[in-house]
Amino acid sequence: MRSYIQIIKTTVREYAAYRFNFLLWRFRMLLNTALIFFLWFSIYEGRSLFGSVNKAEMLSYILFSSFLSAFVMGTRTPEIASDINNGSIINMLLRPISFFGFYFAKDLGDKLVNVSFSFVEILFLAYAFHAPLLVPQPSLLFFYFLICGVIISFYINMLLSFIGFWTTEVWAPRFLFTMLVFFVSGTYFPLNLLPTTIYQLLLLTPFPYLYFIPTNLFIHKPDNFLVPQMVGALVWTVALHFIARFVWRTGNKNFSFWGR
């Protein structure tokens, strides 16, 4: 456990060492949030409801989903793909530490730094532009979905990096995934505003569990236990765990590199 805590600390220190790069990255994230925030702000001018959602609910959703996505989606796993491609992954394989555990700890460090900055950013947007925000009401169910979201995101990111075992073209699939996540995970609006059939179909994919459901539960107390969604999140978490481990083992068997 001590090793993993040390990895988290080291990751945080890495960001402190390259702080200008990190600040530029956060500025980019702020711009992306600002576009959606101002879009909805202007839609609510002269109206109180959009569908069944009022202004405070929508702006809270947009800002808190940005905050939670910094936690759920923050990852250092893309570097695995280049490590596989250039052979330096061999250094990791020789270390007496779990490969998945190592990267999960690194991800936690990344998430901690990103979420702290994201918190300041959403406070800035809310305060500077007088956005009405709902007071968060996190329940136990929220934490259940948040943990599932973090694990789902971790394994999907690992799987995208493992593509490096078979090809050097690792960035294109990740780009496609980022686009999908951006639009079908509820970055632009709460997914339950979509027609029921599309919403139900999306619940069969892992995307709504990343931060749409956690954000909804962050700002609203749940009316019931959301059993189908709880099962859906658990199924994806467990399935991706096994798929990622299977692909990792298969990739290791195929792995060859040039040596150094």
Add this chain to the structure above:
Amino acid sequence: MNTLVKQFRLFTLFSRFALRTTLQARMGIVFFMLGKIFRFVFIFALLAFIFSKTKTLKGYSFEQTAVFFLTYNIIDSVSQVLFREVYRFRYMVVSGTFDMVLLKPFHPFIKVLVGGVDLLDLVLVIPYIILLIIAAFHISAITFGSVLLYILLIINSLLFASAFHICVLSMGLIFTEVDHAIMIYRDVTGLARMPMDIYKEPVRSFFTFVIPVGLMMSIPVKAFMNILVWPVIFYAFFSSWVLLWGSIVFWKRALKKYQSWGG
């Protein structure tokens, strides 16, 4: 004239090389194209979704808002077609390859600015233009004069884009930092996917006049719809030339500070 012909020949030669390099990564082409198509379709669907529940966005109809989005996509895609090589400039600087470019008997911009034309993005421009024409037929205020002005202002926007990319190259020479600078340029210009009117003050003024994203992306559309006054149009043309001149001065200064990193 001979020099111009020579530069153009070099440009086409580098473009052919760039196309061959791109075609090496076939899987990459498919995924990147799919990603770009998804992004476009999703944002368009988002607009349709918003306008299914509201009639106007800051006074603009669905078709007018679509023209803003399509114009942004056209300018952004053409810029990416032309200036893709800028994304690879950092490697040239830190590996010392840029020294080789400086030694060649042609202007370095032929290689480092427009030397990596990405023709794949051009494929996407065609549907954007078709959709733009369809949307334009639903906007009554458009005249022949406004279409002409729109085209001129789009060309003007490409001058803005050239200036921004030259600034990024110059920053690359001084700080060896290109990746974040170019991505910030992309994200800042991305704010103009929607009409700049949605932003509250002082954000709107800042991104219209200080960082002229609004002049670059929104002004052509407003001219297209005949909702602009002439002083703003003149200001847009004037600022693009000032910015282009400033970026070239910045480049020359950066070049004087450049120290080879060695290979």
